Amino acid sequence: MSKNPLLRQEDSKVEVTGLEAKYYDTLMNIITLGWYPSFIQKVIDDLGLREGERILDFGAGTGRNALLMREKVGSSGEIVGLEIGEEMKGQFLSKTAAYDNICLEDRRIDEPLPYEGEFDRVFISFVLHGFVQEKRDAIIANASRALKPGGTFCILDYANFDVDAAPWWVRFAIRKVECPLAGDFIRRDTREMLAAHGFGDFSEDRYMKGYLRLLQAKKL
Numbered sequence: 001m002s003k004n005p006l007l008r009q010e011d012s013k014v015e016v017t018g019l020e021a022k023y024y025d026t027l028m029n030i031i032t033l034g035w036y037p038s039f040i041q042k043v044i045d046d047l048g049l050r051e052g053e054r055i056l057d058f059g060a061g062t063g064r065n066a067l068l069m070r071e072k073v074g075s076s077g078e079i080v081g082l083e084i085g086e087e088m089k090g091q092f093l094s095k096t097a098a099y100d101n102i103c104l105e106d107r108r109i110d111e112p113l114p115y116e117g118e119f120d121r122v123f124i125s126f127v128l129h130g131f132v133q134e135k136r137d138a139i140i141a142n143a144s145r146a147l148k149p150g151g152t153f154c155i156l157d158y159a160n161f162d163v164d165a166a167p168w169w170v171r172f173a174i175r176k177v178e179c180p181l182a183g184d185f186i187r188r189d190t191r192e193m194l195a196a197h198g199f200g201d202f203s204e205d206r207y208m209k210g211y212l213r214l215l216q217a218k219k220l
């Protein structure tokens with residue numbers, strides 16, 4: 001059950017569509033006052049990717065992250081993006097067309113997936129917070145199934161913190177700009193959520209005064 005029973009998946013803003021999707025990368029650059037490109041580059045550096053790794057990218061968006069990860073895994077690695085948004089899929093395909101080791105599949109990450117023990121990493125960036133808890137658990141179970149033993153689930157999203165005690169600009173962003181599900185995600189313990197699915201050996205990097213986090217967890 002959701003901590004807040006009033007939360008519904010229909011209230012989520014995670015399925016980005018229309019103009020917001022069409023100009024997603026530009027909007028992210030603008031609303032972060034130009035900070036986003038260096039931020040996401042730092043996150044991809046912090047992943048510690050190695051040549052030849054196979055990565056499954058949940059809710060892959062425009063392909064910006066896939067291209068950055070491709071620089072790390074090289075031509076012997078592979079990136080498989082999962083995405084359902086029409087505008088996002090179009091951008092992903094045109095951005096990554098030059099690379100035959102980046103591909104896109106039209107699959108919902110909150111429904112059972114066909115991958116079993118095939119990937120070194122599952123990466124999910126600013127997606128997990130946008131689901132009700134039952135669906136978050138289904139997504140984590142999908143990640144666990146898709147990973148090789150010892151593989152790593154890499155979650156870039158909000159950290160866990162007390163929203164009421166945060167500065168006004170964080171409270172404003174979470175309460176007025178983000179979808180209601182983000183507040184629920186932030187209040188939960190993500191490590192506990194992952195441990196319940198057999199993940200452990202956690203490591204994390206923090207960004208934006210600690211309110212954003214790259215949490216990496218190994219499939220034990």
Ligand SMILES: C[S@@+](CC[C@H](N)C(=O)[O-])C[C@H]1O[C@@H](n2cnc3c(N)ncnc32)[C@H](O)[C@@H]1O
Pocket residue numbers: 014015016058059060061062064065082083084085088107108109110124125126127
């Ligand atoms: C906030 S955007 C983040 C995109 C990308 N991960 C990034 O960091 O730039 C969320 C993405 O998840 C996709 N998405 C939402 N629900 C999904 C689902 N059930 N299955 C697959 N993709 C989904 C959306 O279409 C959108 O591209």
